[in-house]
Amino acid sequence: MTDQTQPTPGSRVERLRRAAGHSRERLAGLAGLSPTTIKFIETGRRSLTLRAAQQLAPHLGVRDLGDLFGPAVTLSLDVRPLHPAVDDVRKALTAWHVRVDGEPNSPEYLRGAVDSAWQTWHTSRQQRTEAGMILPGLLDATQRAARLHEGADRRRSLAMLAQAYHLAQAYLAWHGDRELCWLTVDRGMTAALDADDPLAVAQAIWYAAHLLRAVGRGEEALERLREARELIEPRVADGPIEYAEMLADLHLCMALTRARIGDQGAWSDWGTARDVVHRALPADYVGLRTRVSRPLVDVYAVMCAVDLGDPDEAQRRAHSLDPASIPSTERRGRHYVELARGADLEGAPEATLHLLAKADATSPETVRYSPAARDMLTRLAADAPAAIRWEAVDLASRAGVTL
CATH class of the missing domain: 1.10.260.40 (lambda repressor-like DNA-binding domains)
Known part of the structure; x- marks a missing residue:
């Protein structure tokens, strides 16, 4: 037959x-x-x-x-779920202030507002919902200030406007129109260049590299990151501590970008980032916006190992990393998703589901909107052993995955 x-x-x-x-x-x-x-x-x-x-x-x-x-296969359009606040953020991004008057907020006020927004992003279990509430007002305030201030205050306001766009990119990365993500990258880079601030420019490049990598332009991302490194590296010795933080961040981004394209050179960049963090930053240092720290360096090691297709190395790197030490609820949730990806690579559905459940308990919105988490839940709900399938179906349902 x-x-x-x-x-x-x-x-x-x-x-x-x-x-x-x-x-x-x-x-x-x-x-x-x-x-x-x-x-x-x-x-x-x-x-x-x-x-x-x-x-x-x-x-x-x-x-x-x-x-x-094949003739009998339904195409997956890779549709991402929309967050309810996307429309409000879109309106804030595309509201051009043709006429601006009144008194602008001071650069000091804007810095406090931006720092508070990033703190919320890293400490909330529902970071996307809270960021969606904050972003429209933050974008409006920083846009107005950049238009109304002059001289040094305008440049400082522009640097804060760039940060507001970066937060909008972080919010939109897993949901919303891809065009909106590109808009935040372009606006953030323009604001940073107009601010004429090396740190702001390097940060804008860092965020641009993440999107370039996500759309398959990894080599271009590496080229831009090298330019940012050349801008920052000469300033580390005599500059504020934020320059060393930025240099470590750039090398971590380079490491992950190399890993995503299968380049074992990722470990060289990761090692450089680790050296910078251990040599130039205090042991308990935690970057405000990207959470650069000793635990985060270890998080990146796990991510690189998973993207290089080496679950054994990912397990080894994760062995001594206590997730509770990761100084960000959002990053902790993503770390559990990365561990789940490693378990998935090994064909261990029970461990994969357990780790996704840990991610959900840590940060439900990380699981709800992460493409990797959703993909694993879809397959677990369909193919997991009968003993755990109902748990997979329940978690997938809570995460809004259509079965």
Whole structure:
């Protein structure tokens, strides 16, 4: 009897890759994806989205996406859930102040407001909901101040406006229109350049690199990060401590970017960041906006290992890292998601579900809006062993995952 089972999209990708003579690493580099993503797609641990198929097709000799999905496969459009406050944030981002009058807030006030907003982002369990409430007013106040102030006060206000755009990017990264994310990056970079502040410019590049990496432009992200490093590095010895913090942040971003494109050189950048943090920052130092600190360096090590497809190394790196020491509720939730990804790589559904439940208990919105968490929950709800499937279905339902 003939086997009528249709090949999966993942098996089709693998067959076409082998026929084209590409390794996973080679195909990942050509398509702007990570080798781990290719592996997950081929083994069925990650759905083949329309966007990924479009990136892969030219390098697999495919002109009709039906050759990847097959005649009976429903296409995943990689739709991200919208947060309820996205419309309000969109209006604040696209409200052009043609006429501005009155007294602007002082740069000192704006710095306090921006710092408070970032503190809320890192301490709230519902950080996206609270940021969505704060952002419209924060964007309005910083936009007005940048228009009304002159001279040094205007430049300081512009630096705070850039930070408001960066927070908007962090809020929008997992939901909302991709065009809105690009808008925050462009506006943040413009404000930072107009502020003529090296730290503000480097921070804007750091945020831009995250989006470039997310859309498969990892090499471009690395080029921009190198430019930022060259701007900051000469100022570390004699400048305020924030310059050393920024340098460490840039190297951590470079490490993760390299890991996402399968480059083992990630560990060199990670090691440089660790050296800067241990040498130039106090032992208990915690950066206000990105939470640069000794525990965060260890968090990045786990992330790099997972993205390099090495769950054993991820476990080893995570062994001595107490999640309670991570100085951010949002980052702690994301750390549990990364550990879940490592367990998923090893084919351990019970551990994957346990870690996703820990992430949900830490920061429910991290699980609700994280594409990686949602993808794992979708597969667990469908394919987990019967003994834990009901737990997976329950967690997926609470996270708003459509089953």
